[in-house]
Amino acid sequence: MNVKRRAFPLSIKAVPDAEGRFSGHVSVFGTPDSYREVVAPGAFAASLAATKAAGRTVPVCWQHRMDEPIGAWTRLEEDEKGLFGEGTLWLDVAPYARIAQRGMTAGCISGLSIGYFVTADSFNDVERIRTLTGIELVEASIVTDPAHSEARIDVVKAKLAAGEGITDREFESTLREKGFSRSEAADIAAHGFKAWTRREAGQPQADSSAVARLIEAAGSYRLPSI
Structure with a gap:
């Protein structure tokens, strides 16, 4: 099954500094998107715990290109708003990392978008809303157009x-x-x-x-x- 994608515009809190460090919410809780889906608090807990236990980090990708990692998320944790992350761009070895840094600083690249699998959910037949209660986070990307998605199912x-x-x-x-x-x-x-x-x-x-x-x-x- 292909990885699903979900975008969040204007979610970057701090643009990259000289060392490539930046932060922002990669997911927001409680608000239905255009596909009538809501991410529930705690949805990422199991995935984050498994990633930490395995000694791994989640990659920062460029435009959801899994073969184009441009950095790593050094911190990912849920807060009252959603899933907050701090990442570092590999400015010395990844060309697209430098493009991302320049675009984010200029304000023309301002989207963060996650790639994930749904592991648990529920559906409200009355409101026609699907609530995602379990999400396996695969990657979180910097994207030019937060509304863009290559996932055909979306x-x-x-x-x-x-x-x-x-x-x-x-x-x-x-x-x-x-x-x-x-x-x-x-x-x-x-x-x-x-x-x-x-x-x-x-x-x-x-x-x-x-x-x-x-x-x-x-x-x-x-x-x-x-």
Whole structure:
């Protein structure tokens, strides 16, 4: 399953100094995002504890490029607002670290965004809000555009939250994000989703709320063990 991404604009508290040190909130609690998801206090606790116990640190990446680390988070802890971090950029060896430092100092790069896996969550059927209670933090990036996301599942979620329909290809991509293989996703999209969404003439797309429920069901489905 691909890493999910969540962005927080204007979250940098202190821009990098001459040594590349900076700080800011990489996640904020309690506020629903455009995908109707909320991060709950304590969501990062287990992940941070496991990382510390393993003697590891979380990388600072550039634009979510896992192969482009530009520093390390020297401190990550939850406070009353969210997940606060202090990091250091590798200005001497990472070219993009210097770009990040210059952009953050100039005020044109002001976003922090996390890459993560959801390990526990709950869903409010009345308010249609998903609360993330367990998050495995993989990386936290400096990003030029905090609203940008390369995760296809987030694009689909945004469309559904806005009441828009999605295409067959987007539904198939979402199943892939949920852990289905390429062939499984293609079969489900071809034989199930297409027939369902086009069961009536002139209805190329199903109701967005119904599609959202279908995706939720797909995400919770697991093949039986043999």
